[in-house]
Amino acid sequence: MLLTLAFRNLWRNRRRTLLTLSAMVVSAALLILALGVFSGMFRDMLASATEQYYGHLVLAQTEYHERRDLFAHLDEEVASRYITAEETEIIGISPRLRSFGLISLAETSQPVEVLGVIPEREKQVTSLQTKLIAGDYPSDAVSNGALIGQGLARKLKVSTGDEMVFVTQAADGSIGNDLLIVTGIFATGDSRHDNNLVLAPLQWVQQVMVLPGRIHEVAMTLADPMLASLAADRLNPRLPGDVEILDWGDLLPEMREVIAAYDVSRMIIVSILYMATGLGILNTFFMSVMERTREFGILMAQGMRPWTIRGLVLLETCILGGIALAIGLTCGALMTLYMQQVGIDLAGYITPVTYAGGTILPRLHAVFEAGNFYVPAGMLLLVSLIAGFLPANRAARLDPVQAVREV
Amino acid sequence: MKTEHVTKTLPTLFLTVVLLLFAETAFTLDVEALVRQVEQQYMGASSRAQTTMLVKTSHWERSLEMEAWSLDRDYFLVRIIEPAKERDVATLKRYREVWNYLPKVDRVIKVPPSMMGGSWMGSHITNDDLVKANHIEKDYNLRLIEETETYFLVECLPKTDAAVVWGKIVYRINKTPQVPEQVDYYDEEMVRVREIHFDDVQQIGDRIVPMRLTVLPLEKPDEQTILHYRELVFDLPLDETYFSLRNLKKP
Numbered sequence: 001m002l003l004t005l006a007f008r009n010l011w012r013n014r015r016r017t018l019l020t021l022s023a024m025v026v027s028a029a030l031l032i033l034a035l036g037v038f039s040g041m042f043r044d045m046l047a048s049a050t051e052q053y054y055g056h057l058v059l060a061q062t063e064y065h066e067r068r069d070l071f072a073h074l075d076e077e078v079a080s081r082y083i084t085a086e087e088t089e090i091i092g093i094s095p096r097l098r099s100f101g102l103i104s105l106a107e108t109s110q111p112v113e114v115l116g117v118i119p120e121r122e123k124q125v126t127s128l129q130t131k132l133i134a135g136d137y138p139s140d141a142v143s144n145g146a147l148i149g150q151g152l153a154r155k156l157k158v159s160t161g162d163e164m165v166f167v168t169q170a171a172d173g174s175i176g177n178d179l180l181i182v183t184g185i186f187a188t189g190d191s192r193h194d195n196n197l198v199l200a201p202l203q204w205v206q207q208v209m210v211l212p213g214r215i216h217e218v219a220m221t222l223a224d225p226m227l228a229s230l231a232a233d234r235l236n237p238r239l240p241g242d243v244e245i246l247d248w249g250d251l252l253p254e255m256r257e258v259i260a261a262y263d264v265s266r267m268i269i270v271s272i273l274y275m276a277t278g279l280g281i282l283n284t285f286f287m288s289v290m291e292r293t294r295e296f297g298i299l300m301a302q303g304m305r306p307w308t309i310r311g312l313v314l315l316e317t318c319i320l321g322g323i324a325l326a327i328g329l330t331c332g333a334l335m336t337l338y339m340q341q342v343g344i345d346l347a348g349y350i351t352p353v354t355y356a357g358g359t360i361l362p363r364l365h366a367v368f369e370a371g372n373f374y375v376p377a378g379m380l381l382l383v384s385l386i387a388g389f390l391p392a393n394r395a396a397r398l399d400p401v402q403a404v405r406e407v
Numbered sequence: 408m409k410t411e412h413v414t415k416t417l418p419t420l421f422l423t424v425v426l427l428l429f430a431e432t433a434f435t436l437d438v439e440a441l442v443r444q445v446e447q448q449y450m451g452a453s454s455r456a457q458t459t460m461l462v463k464t465s466h467w468e469r470s471l472e473m474e475a476w477s478l479d480r481d482y483f484l485v486r487i488i489e490p491a492k493e494r495d496v497a498t499l500k501r502y503r504e505v506w507n508y509l510p511k512v513d514r515v516i517k518v519p520p521s522m523m524g525g526s527w528m529g530s531h532i533t534n535d536d537l538v539k540a541n542h543i544e545k546d547y548n549l550r551l552i553e554e555t556e557t558y559f560l561v562e563c564l565p566k567t568d569a570a571v572v573w574g575k576i577v578y579r580i581n582k583t584p585q586v587p588e589q590v591d592y593y594d595e596e597m598v599r600v601r602e603i604h605f606d607d608v609q610q611i612g613d614r615i616v617p618m619r620l621t622v623l624p625l626e627k628p629d630e631q632t633i634l635h636y637r638e639l640v641f642d643l644p645l646d647e648t649y650f651s652l653r654n655l656k657k658p
Contacts, residue, residue, distance in 0.1 A: 102516070102522055109519040109522070111521050165509065165514045169525070170529075173467050173529030174493055174528075175496060177511055177512055178512060179512050
């Protein structure tokens with residue numbers, strides 16, 4: 001009965017209700033879209049660092065990450081000893097050997113970081129194969145095929161099929177050197193990787209560095225990158241003391257802070273926007289309650305308890321909030337979907353920005369994240385209730401005798 | 408691998424020796440004049456050496472047999488003879504440029520500025536001093552700080568506008584025979600980071616030369632490079648054409 005009453009009351013002043021409703025819908029939908037785009041930006045940043053280089057988890061000797069010590073190497077099979085097939089959340093495992101040295105062509109030389117990888121394994125961890133602008137990803141077919149960044153290719157003036165010399169200090173003290181053939185060129189937008197990173201077959205790097213069967217680290221990807229630190233905490237106790245697993249938050253502390261700060265700023269943005277929406281709701285219901293003073297008086301005179309009156313008004317705001325939520329979430333989700341599938345390319349206006357160890361790509365692109373829906377949704381209901389509470393209280397406190405006389 | 412700012416290069420060591428050998432007369436009087444004279448006397452000087460280089464680090468030890476030629480202060484060529492795996496790996500220095508020849512890939516590579524601080528042939532000798540230490544008296548102010556019965560101490564402080572690696576270099580030179588005994592290298596914080604000791608003094612022609620140099624990187628007490636001259640010949644008929652990129656490739 002109360003529900004029907006509340007519902008009917010809402011539509012007595014259709015224009016006003018619709019206006020308020022549309023304000024709530026628009027604010028919720030736009031908020032969801034904006035948060036989706038923000039999340040997309042952070043996801044891009046995180047992906048640029050993890051899916052183009054680190055991976056979500058990295059197993060290596062303790063302090064290898066800080067010192068990059070050439071001699072801090074591990075057995076090639078180290079991962080299979082500690083990471084079992086039961087770890088279903090780990091969806092990619094790639095052993096790597098890292099070497100710093102020079103790529104030379106006649107008189108030009110560039111300092112580079114060569115990552116020795118097993119191409120098929122590395123593809124599970126990094127996504128450079130999706131960033132190719134020329135040639136192909138190295139395969140097992142070419143024993144010295146290399147994938148290099150666009151910036152490096154430009155500096156060395158090489159294209160696919162060209163030979164380059166890699167020179168480094170080998171582990172036995174000799175000058176490690178050998179020829180690489182460019183099989184592919186990638187462009188990530190992250191200048192550090194585009195200018196310095198070279199992917200080469202693991203065996204080739206092991207031979208140049210005189211480190212047969214050795215690797216420096218095992219990079220891993222997870223189904224959900226946000227669970228990386230939990231996974232690291234769970235796996236680390238299994239490892240011997242001189243080996244550790246770091247998650248991307250350890251590798252990129254700034255990134256972790258940026259993302260933590262995002263959770264706070266999301267609340268602030270939601271609060272500010274809903275403050276305005278809340279005032280609109282408040283206004284609508286005050287008006288509605290004032291208009292119905294006489295009506296409430298009669299209802300009370302007939303024996304309706306004050307808390308029922310209060311409940312009636314609150315129910316009205318809740319219904320309004322609920323309807324706004326349903327439409328707002330749908331619209332927000334649809335817009336987010338559009339931005340996820342299509343997005344807006346800004347490459348013509350801005351260049352990639354590197355920040356906190358990641359790269360913000362010149363595009364507006366949204367991702368779905370549960371928090372971007374339930375935070376605005378929950379807040380909208382909360383605001384509706386708060387905004388409804390004052391008018392409801394006023395209605396409940398009416399003196400029936402005076403209220404009935406009101407015109 | 409990170410570069411090691413530990414030592415100067417082989418030719419530097421050659422130079423150190425030769426520079427000090429020629430230093431005799433004017434040295435006690437005026438260090439600047441000494442250097443000028445040294446520079447002039449050095450003109451035209453050439454040498455050929457057979458050396459053994461022993462490098463010991465905390466991870467590996469190795470021994471290289473090398474043959475080296477030098478001309479003036481500006482030309483230097485060294486080629487590895489042993490071990491077989493690295494045979495014919497060679498380094499050429501011409502003025503401020505350093506080139507390496509890598510027989511495995513049959514390529515000549517110019518050492519870029521970013522790698523000049525890097526280790527030379529895995530030793531505690533870097534590419535950098537190969538170029539820079541040849542200009543000691545141009546980049547540093549020399550001063551006699553101590554003279555005893557047996558030795559001189561010469562302090563070299565960098566000139567204000569000189570782009571140098573060391574904060575201070577101190578030479579200890581024996582009086583008779585006039586040969587270097589020890590050179591200490593200090594970083595910018597004036598912490599002593601490297602020592603080179605000279606011994607096994609021998610007469611080569613009309614010169615007296617210490618035939619063995621030991622490079623000690625003080626930050627890594629268990630590491631050292633020992634360079635031993637097994638054969639040393641001065642004043643050979645060499646000219647600049649010998650120090651060509653083509654010759655770098657051809658033994």
